[in-house]
Amino acid sequence: xxxxxxxxxxxxxxxxxxxxxxxxxxxxxxxxxxxxxxxxxxxxxxxxxxxxxxxxxxxxxxxxxxxxxxxxxxxxxxxxxxxxxxxxxxxxxxxxxxxxxxxxxxxxxxxxxxxxxxxxxxxxxxxxxxxxxxxxxxxxxxxxxxxxxxxxxxxxxxxxxxxxxxxxxxxxxxxxxxxxxxxxxxxxxxxxxxxxxxxxxxxxxxxxxxxxxxxxxxxxxxxxxxxxxxxxxxxxxxxxxxxxxxxxxxxxxxxxxxxxxxxxxxxxxxxxxxxxxxxxxxxxxxxxxxx
Amino acid sequence: xxxxxxxxxxxxxxxxxxxxxxxxxxxxxxxxxxxxxxxxxxxxxxxxxxxxxxxxxxxxxxx
Numbered sequence: 001x002x003x004x005x006x007x008x009x010x011x012x013x014x015x016x017x018x019x020x021x022x023x024x025x026x027x028x029x030x031x032x033x034x035x036x037x038x039x040x041x042x043x044x045x046x047x048x049x050x051x052x053x054x055x056x057x058x059x060x061x062x063x064x065x066x067x068x069x070x071x072x073x074x075x076x077x078x079x080x081x082x083x084x085x086x087x088x089x090x091x092x093x094x095x096x097x098x099x100x101x102x103x104x105x106x107x108x109x110x111x112x113x114x115x116x117x118x119x120x121x122x123x124x125x126x127x128x129x130x131x132x133x134x135x136x137x138x139x140x141x142x143x144x145x146x147x148x149x150x151x152x153x154x155x156x157x158x159x160x161x162x163x164x165x166x167x168x169x170x171x172x173x174x175x176x177x178x179x180x181x182x183x184x185x186x187x188x189x190x191x192x193x194x195x196x197x198x199x200x201x202x203x204x205x206x207x208x209x210x211x212x213x214x215x216x217x218x219x220x221x222x223x224x225x226x227x228x229x230x231x232x233x234x235x236x237x238x239x240x241x242x243x244x245x246x247x248x249x250x251x252x253x254x255x256x257x258x259x260x261x262x263x264x265x266x267x268x269x270x271x272x273x274x275x276x277x278x279x280x281x282x283x284x285x286x287x288x289x290x291x
Numbered sequence: 292x293x294x295x296x297x298x299x300x301x302x303x304x305x306x307x308x309x310x311x312x313x314x315x316x317x318x319x320x321x322x323x324x325x326x327x328x329x330x331x332x333x334x335x336x337x338x339x340x341x342x343x344x345x346x347x348x349x350x351x352x353x354x
Contacts, residue, residue, distance in 0.1 A: 001315050001322060105319035109330040137330070140314040140322050141307075144333030147351070175344040195348070202347045203337035251300060255307045262311030287304060 001103075001140060001263065099224055103139075106228040111137065114204050115148055116231050118196060121170050122208075125163040126152045129223040131216075131236040132245070136256040138226070138235060139263050143252070146203045147195065151220055154210045160184045171199050215240060215280075238264040243276035246284050254287060261289045 108116070115134065122128055132149040155163075164180045167173075174183055175195040186192040187210050197205040211217050219236040226235050238260050245257035261268075261284070274291040277284060284291065314322045342350075 001319055103319055107323040107327045109327045110334040111330050140326055142329055144330055202342050258304050258307050259311050262308055
């Protein structure tokens, strides 16, 4: 899987890949000591990102200068590592920038197309964030869903009327029998979700709710802009999704949490995950989610 | 043979973990193409459900 941040330069991109590549080698026990394997003549090479003194240069130059022992020289081991990193760049790259990710080359599913179309219309009126199961599915979880959960801020009635009109114009309807006023009442006063689908269909549908608590508010404020191809969708951050899914506690939700953790554990903010675990009074360690 | 729900859950979680490992090791176009086949077939199948909005809402009420 390749997730790329949109705002980081190529050298940082390559160095991150190298570090990940070395970590994978050690993890898989391909080599006993990755440092000695890749840098047999250099005792002071560090795999820490902070030890990249030539940040900003082109990737190969940055790499050649990386590490105290090999200053200015490119050894065969380094070349070998760069080649390996190139493979990694093609086959395994998980990256994320602040509130922005890209998933280059992802093939859109019918579900993705529904979400993009429906969310695109809603976005004309209000910001949104998609939470729960679709987040795991978007990143590759092998399961279907009949509904997608969307949170929006508490908008005014006239804004909702505008959204309602826009959706109807584009061939959507609300599964709930209420009229537009009644739907707004459900959202605002009863704190219920309302369901949107394409005309003459039921599945898939978008279940829309107003934010109702601090967790919802966090998801909306820290939503991740995820770009794939020419498409863009806003998803809840992994940091809250994982503990929240554990709290929901159904078999499906726990599997989603484990999946998201496995996909994101190399770049996730573990302190934030731990804080949400505490806030939600749940634990992930019994499922292998060790923060 | 007796069904062990705890063992079953652990086995399912282990599968999810292994699958995630494969997704991480595969190119985006590879895993997503395979996933698209699965999800698109779910979506096609969903079109065969003879549900009315009323029946569907009754079904998902309280979820």
